[in-house]
Amino acid sequence: MTEVTAETLNPIETRRDGHVLEVTLNRGKANAIDLATSRIMGKVFQDFRDDPELRVAIITAAGEKFFCPGWDLKAAADGDAVDGDYGVGGFGGLQELRGLNKPVIAAVNGICCGGGLELALSADIIMAADHATFALPEIRSGTVADAASIKLPKRIPYHIAMEMLFTGRWLDAEEAARWGMINQVHPADQLLARAREMAQLIASGPPLVNAAIKEIVREAEDMKFQDAMNRITKSQFATVETLYTSEDQLEGARAFAEKRDPVWKGK
Incomplete structure (x- = not known):
């Protein structure tokens, strides 16, 4: 509680x-x-x-x-x-x-x-x-x-x-x-x-994913689709880079493989 x-x-x-x-x-x-x-x-x-x-x-x-x-x-x-x-x-x-x-x-x-x-x-x-x-x-x-x-x-x-x-x-x-x-x-x-x-x-969801969503949506609002996608793939969004190198990213994959609920730490 x-x-x-x-x-x-x-x-x-x-x-x-x-x-x-x-x-x-x-x-x-x-x-x-x-x-x-x-x-x-x-x-x-x-x-x-x-x-x-x-x-x-x-x-x-x-x-x-x-x-x-x-x-x-x-x-x-x-x-x-x-x-x-x-x-x-x-x-x-x-x-x-x-x-x-x-x-x-x-x-x-x-x-x-x-x-x-x-x-x-x-x-x-x-x-x-x-x-x-x-x-x-x-x-x-x-x-x-x-x-x-x-x-x-x-x-x-x-x-x-x-x-x-x-x-x-x-x-x-x-x-x-x-x-x-x-x-x-x-x-x-x-x-x-x-x-x-x-x-x-x-x-209750993954906080690093929520952060990445907010940054992408905000920064991409006035960008062309491909320009925004290029920034993501080139690791030019700080929150996305943090997400892809995080413990939570591994935890999500492990939880799926082990058929259990993930435990998000935000790091």
């Missing part, structure tokens, strides 16, 4: 269950993110990246109404600069965190819009409560959803993404799932449990 530990870092709560880190945004009624919160989140995800015992993270939020509306406009009115120091990893700690080769699951428990949607899009898997809603309302305040303008047209049909960006219209969870923006929809009282099940399933 794995040990479960918890920690509170002002607006961020963390829960560690074996190889899984759970990060909960808990900042006021709406869970909006200011500069200080973003910097804390960046440190949390940086530590997650660098901890060899952690394999999967869940990002969620406290309460039942809001996942995250993004940037805290009240903090901005009090002097937080929109182009200020977001900390390592950029806004919300995930979007620009270099070398994050571990899976991240977003458990969206309510309203998810603006920078909050950009935060969710930074995850590898998105699960949502059945009452969750999604939008990019920046157009209505005369600004641009910059990260979403890059990410969203690559994740869902181009015309749906452009409609969201140009009009700010809202999608409910069912429609978001239909367009492939999110993976699964669950009753609100089951969401976190289902996210934890998914995290434990992924964490």
Whole structure:
């Protein structure tokens, strides 16, 4: 049985269950993110990246109404600069965190819009409560959803993404799932449990393979197929090279030959 530990870092709560880190945004009624919160989140995800015992993270939020509306406009009115120091990893700690080769699951428990949607899009898997809603309302305040303008047209049909960006219209969870923006929809009282099940399933797999998957997918996104394949075969992806010379690679072969479950060590 794995040990479960918890920690509170002002607006961020963390829960560690074996190889899984759970990060909960808990900042006021709406869970909006200011500069200080973003910097804390960046440190949390940086530590997650660098901890060899952690394999999967869940990002969620406290309460039942809001996942995250993004940037805290009240903090901005009090002097937080929109182009200020977001900390390592950029806004919300995930979007620009270099070398994050571990899976991240977003458990969206309510309203998810603006920078909050950009935060969710930074995850590898998105699960949502059945009452969750999604939008990019920046157009209505005369600004641009910059990260979403890059990410969203690559994740869902181009015309749906452009409609969201140009009009700010809202999608409910069912429609978001239909367009492939999110993976699964669950009753609100089951969401976190289902996210934890998914995290434990992924964490039980080979961590070096998960790392290689993340690096290949990220680096190959704008590459031609053959160029990406050449980089793999020439050992130009660090995670792939680590995998192919690892104890886990041998363990996988031995376990298959011996007809038993493999024991992954991540080395």
